[in-house]
Amino acid sequence: MPDSPEVQWFDRPRGEPVVLHPPSPRWGELAAEWAAAIGRVLSALQPRVEHIGSTAVPGLLAKPVVDLQVSVTDLDDETAYRVPLESLGLVLRAREPEHRFFRPPAEQPRSVHVHVCRRGSAWERTHLLFRDRLRARPEVATAYAELKQHLAREVGSDRAACTRARRSSFGGSSDPPTARRRARAVGRAHA
Incomplete structure (x- = not known):
């Protein structure tokens, strides 16, 4: 999540290194366990809970952290989902206009x-479409993996810079060679 004046952070990131792991079947199991728990505590909201991010793409290396997207009807009614998510041991880390970010302390x-977002929002659609594109196009997933490895080496523990670089380098292009060229340029600029 890039720094932005629109983002309100709670307990800002501490610069942990980006460490990528080979794909694991455990990621899908963990996502299902968390999705079920979230579905239970938010049952009154009837949320849509989706496994997104790299751990949702079979065969893709990733940080060993499962990303779940929770789509709700009213994002602004934060009390309706914040307290139940906190009951699962999660804390609100960031609030931005289109999304709320929770994780363990x-x-x-x-x-x-x-990641809590509004059902039908651009934030919801963008993340689902990106995941689905990586699942459907192995050459795109390979290019994305190469970009992630490059950024982990070049940018290291600056997770916000990694996120910004991934979005600017890859998010705007489904053409793997273009994405690789952009990734190399980002790495050179950050060095």
């Missing part, structure tokens, strides 16, 4: 990130 091991 900074001092605890992380296995999940929960």
Whole structure:
């Protein structure tokens, strides 16, 4: 999540290194466990809970943290989902106009990130379409994996810079060679 004047942070990121792991079947199991727990505590809201991000793409290396997107009807009614998510041991880390970001407290091991967004929003669609594109097009997933490896080496522990670079380098292009060229340029500019 890039820095922006529109983002309100709570317990800002601490610069942990980006460490990528080979794909694991455990990621899907963990996503299903968390999705079920979230579905239970938010049942009154009838949320749509989707496994997104790299751990949702078979065969793709990733940080070993499952990303779940929770789509609700009213994002502004934060009390309706914040307290139930906190009951699962999650804390609100960031609030931005289109999305809220929850995770375990900074001092605890992380296995999940929960992204709450408005049902039908651009934020929801963008993340689902990106995941589905990576699943459907192996050459795009390969290019994305190469970009992630490059950024992990070049940008290291600046996770916000990694996120910005991934979005600017890859988010605007479904053409793998273009994405690779942009990734190299980002790495050179950051060095």
